[in-house]
Amino acid sequence: MTRISVTVDGVKYSDDVEPRTLLVHYLRENLGKVGTVIGCDTSNCGACTVHLDGRSVKACNVLAVQADGHEVTTIEGLAEGGQLHPMQQAFHEHHALQCGYCTPGMIMQAIDILKDNASPSEEQIRAGLEGNLCRCTGYHNIVKAVSAAAEAGAGSKAGE
């Protein structure tokens, strides 16, 4: 076992973990953060996307021990005071989901896109979501939601 200290969604945790524990399993099983989901075995789908020190990563392809001393934000840490993050609100308003399984990862990656580019074109949004697969929507409403969130100024919030 290795002792790690990680700040997740603003709360500091210290835990003993086996070094082989994947970050996504640590989040779900040790911390109960089941908002972050697992969709594949090959690091292709992006469903497990979280932010590590503010940038998007696939939590199934990072060890929990690699996050020691670092900061993680999951889908569960976005809303503030009961108010959805503007990107969550935009996904809601634009019907950017059907089954919803890809949604936590899509939203985390969409926020990451706006960190580099507060007003991305449709093409830039599609390229930015390249590592996130959706089996239901055909992506159109997801792209619309990200555009709308950017126009509503979610980019300035993304930089926080």
Added chain:
Amino acid sequence: MIPASFEYLAPTSLADALSALAEAGDEGKVLAGGQSLLPVLRMRLNAPEKVIDLGRIEELRGIREDGDHLVIGAMTTHADVAASDLVWEHAAVLADAAAEVADPQIRHRGTIGGALVHADPAGDLGAPVLALDAEFVIAGPGGERTVAAADFFVDLFETAVEDGELLTAIRIPKHTGWGGHYEKFVRVAHQWSIVAVAAAVRVEDGAIAEAKVGLTNMGSTPLRAAAVESALVGRSTGDLGDACSAAADGTNPPSDLNGDAEYRKHLATVLTKRAVLAAAGG
């Protein structure tokens, strides 16, 4: 799936990493960004007893100038290479290729050193560093040595980095004022290259004065298209003529579900032309 159990070591200096590696011997495996290694461990294709994480060694990270060279630390991420003004200025084709690796999440973790030591023939960084005549700085128990790109790539998944050694940096002669472009051909999002071409050209008065061309996935290692490089010299950027038609000469591309060898040879000539035109225009 989750990896088999291992002991985790996180040295904070290169010297400590080298001694941990020496001590671990055959039982040790180096972890960089983990974007190739963790999938391998999760599939249980490999089960090292000790994993030595380079992620906490600051001296292996970052991009700096050293006279007429650019020096990129092995642990610099694809995202940092793709976002670097220095790399765009002095080695544009490498920055362009780094932006084409996998997807944004993987580019935030994966490192240039990890990708080059992994040496997947479909990987995107070998061709640009080979085209730019890069040198590889390798540290081992006996000290440091420098290997030319032409000698670095040995075979499929095999490089000049020996057991007990670490790649510490990539030194790239500055190609300031050269245009660069990486033309990657894939069928679906965030796929490995079916074929890709790295082109760097220096244009003088509307004609190509010098050209360097690297090929991805046209053999077991990245390759230079030497015949194309010489045929391009003197050509007008508006009319390359048949200068790119020899792009597949001397190559031995794989045949797989994405295309057979003949198809890849055809692709190489088409993509070379596109890459050179884009590099000359940019």
